[in-house]
Amino acid sequence: MEKINDVVCIEGLGMDSNSYILDNIIVDTGTGLNQDYLYSKLADLKIEKDDIEMIVNTHSHYDHTGGNYLFSNAKVAIHELDAPAIEHENDPLTASAIFHHDLKRHDVDLKIKDGDKIGNFKVIHTPGHTPGGISLWDEEILISGDTVFADGGFGRLDIGGDHDDMERSLNKLRRLDVKYLLPGHGHWTDNGKEHIETSYNSFTNYF
Ligand SMILES: [Zn+2]
Numbered sequence: 509m510e511k512i513n514d515v516v517c518i519e520g521l522g523m524d525s526n527s528y529i530l531d532n533i534i535v536d537t538g539t540g541l542n543q544d545y546l547y548s549k550l551a552d553l554k555i556e557k558d559d560i561e562m563i564v565n566t567h568s569h570y571d572h573t574g575g576n577y578l579f580s581n582a583k584v585a586i587h588e589l590d591a592p593a594i595e596h597e598n599d600p601l602t603a604s605a606i607f608h609h610d611l612k613r614h615d616v617d618l619k620i621k622d623g624d625k626i627g628n629f630k631v632i633h634t635p636g637h638t639p640g641g642i643s644l645w646d647e648e649i650l651i652s653g654d655t656v657f658a659d660g661g662f663g664r665l666d667i668g669g670d671h672d673d674m675e676r677s678l679n680k681l682r683r684l685d686v687k688y689l690l691p692g693h694g695h696w697t698d699n700g701k702e703h704i705e706t707s708y709n710s711f712t713n714y715f
């Protein structure tokens with residue numbers, strides 16, 4: 509685990525997304541298949557699972573939302589366009605079938621949209637990987653979900669994605685002065701702006 513400013517970074521195990529902890533908020537909960545691992549990481553931080561007050565899902569996919577049930581005291585926040593997917597059982601937009609696991613439906617307490625605030629972070633709507641994908645931005649750190657990864661990666665388009673939306677979202681993110689990029693998978697990094705520029709270029713060259 510590593511702490512970047514006030515954000516604790518927990519590397520995803522197996523197919524799990526990374527999770528990020530901002531005080532009593534967890535951003536993405538992984539698949540839920542590795543609960544002992546996730547709880548032990550929280551225990552290292554002296555955080556009980558019941559202390560988590562809010563879950564923010566960067567998007568509806570199973571590898572980011574499957575662990576929501578692990579935090580029964582937490583309210584769930586997700587963009588209004590991805591909320592319906594997790595409110596239904598095994599909705600195609602959760603990609604649970606691709607992961608060969610069931611995803612039970614989950615109530616959504618807070619349907620968020622572009623410009624909303626989560627703690628000190630601003631919500632940026634970044635569709636392209638899913639219709640309701642979001643990134644979180646505090647003028648230094650970008651938590652990017654599966655929109656953009658380190659080393660020039662970007663999210664796949666074939667599970668609810670859209671090419672033109674992705675191009676617009678990457679173009680939006682490359683304008684930010686991102687110092688730390690904290691993506692949904694793989695390693696987090698400084699020099700975030702350069703990594704996002706590489707992602708934008710590989711996207712536009714690839715398609
Ligand atoms: Zn995804």
Ligand SMILES: [Zn+2]
Pocket residue numbers: 525569571572654692693
């Ligand atoms: Zn993912």
